[in-house]
Structures are given as structure tokens and as C-alpha cells.
Amino acid sequence: MTYEINAVNREDQGSGASRRLRREGQVPAVLYGEGTEPVAIAVEHKAMFYALEKENFHTAVIKLNLDGKSHNVIVRDFQMHPFKPQVQHIDFQAVDANKEVKIRVPVHLLNAEVSPAVKLQGGRVSLLNTTVEVLTLPGNIPAALDLDVSAVTAGQILHLSDIKFPEGVTCVALKRNENLPVAAVTGKKR
Numbered sequence: 001m002t003y004e005i006n007a008v009n010r011e012d013q014g015s016g017a018s019r020r021l022r023r024e025g026q027v028p029a030v031l032y033g034e035g036t037e038p039v040a041i042a043v044e045h046k047a048m049f050y051a052l053e054k055e056n057f058h059t060a061v062i063k064l065n066l067d068g069k070s071h072n073v074i075v076r077d078f079q080m081h082p083f084k085p086q087v088q089h090i091d092f093q094a095v096d097a098n099k100e101v102k103i104r105v106p107v108h109l110l111n112a113e114v115s116p117a118v119k120l121q122g123g124r125v126s127l128l129n130t131t132v133e134v135l136t137l138p139g140n141i142p143a144a145l146d147l148d149v150s151a152v153t154a155g156q157i158l159h160l161s162d163i164k165f166p167e168g169v170t171c172v173a174l175k176r177n178e179n180l181p182v183a184a185v186t187g188k189k190r
Helices: 015-023 045-052 055-059
Strands: 003-009 026-033 036-044 062-066 069-080 087-094 101-110 125-127 131-136 145-148 157-159 181-185
Touching: 003 045, 015 026, 026 045, 026 069, 036 045, 036 087, 045 055, 045 087, 055 069, 055 101, 101 125, 101 181
Parallel strands: 003 062, 026 087, 101 145
Antiparallel strands: 003 036, 026 036, 062 069, 069 087, 101 131, 125 181, 157 181
């Protein structure tokens, strides 16, 4: 799915200016990257709030329209209000289609309900890390990484090397020879 966001430049900065923007239904944001100076921008709150609720928005390359110019960006960071359903701030990073980016991608468990640990041993499969940092070109960023747990048994621990990474996607930790645990399996061994 492709996302398109419209943004406007903002001249006023600081906490007072940010509060005024939020009252007007806007979110203060920053666009940085591509070897340029950071640009203070504002985006519509309602669109951003609902987009941030979608998991694939965080790994998608977004088309950001600013002053008639289009930028390919990813969401690098965002802040939410502690108790209100309100986005406080967003950081966008401009990406070049030919340069690799580091990004955190969610991990999904597949076939847990048919694994011997769950079916026969009364256990469960728990994620220890919900995201994995990968290095890839912006066009190859996967929406999620799938970890097949159909053959796991009680007491087993799954590591980063058990994940099948798509072509062109490398795991940063594995590149550093750190095979970190990703999931643990509980249950009664027979």
C-alpha cells in the first residue's frame, strides 16, 4: 500500500507555536535527510493519527508533498500524548532509492497453533523481540518478517537465524555475528 501525505512549511517554532498548531488540527513535524538541512513542517493530525495505527505505515516509503515538490520518506520517530489520542510530533527521513536504509521491521509468528509445542504439549510461543533492525534499499523494505514456528517443541528458543529474510534484506545484528533470540517456546516436555 502506498501512502501520500501533504505538508506545509512552518515558520514559527517552539512549544507555543506547536500548541497552536495542534489546536488547529495540525502536527508539528521535521523532514531531514538527503544531505539537506532539516525542514520544520506541519501535517494534518487526523490523517497521521489513523495512518500511525496501521502497522505497514511504519515500514512504508511515503510520498510527502511539500511546496509542490515530492519527497520519498519513511517515519523515523513519533511521539504520542501520554493519555489523549493525539500525535505530538513526527520525524520524517528522506530516503534515496539507491542508498540502503536501516529500519526496524515487525516480526510475525506463523503456524503457532499447529506446532507440537502448542497442540501436544500445552505450551505457547512468545515473541522476545517484536521488531528486527534490517538494512535494505527503500524499495525492498518488507512490511513484516515471518517466523514459521510450525515445528517447534517445548523449551526451544528461536533466533534471528531462524527467520527467512527476503532477498536484498540483511539483518544488522546477524551482520555483526549476534544471533539474538527472537521467540521462546513454553510447555511440558513429555
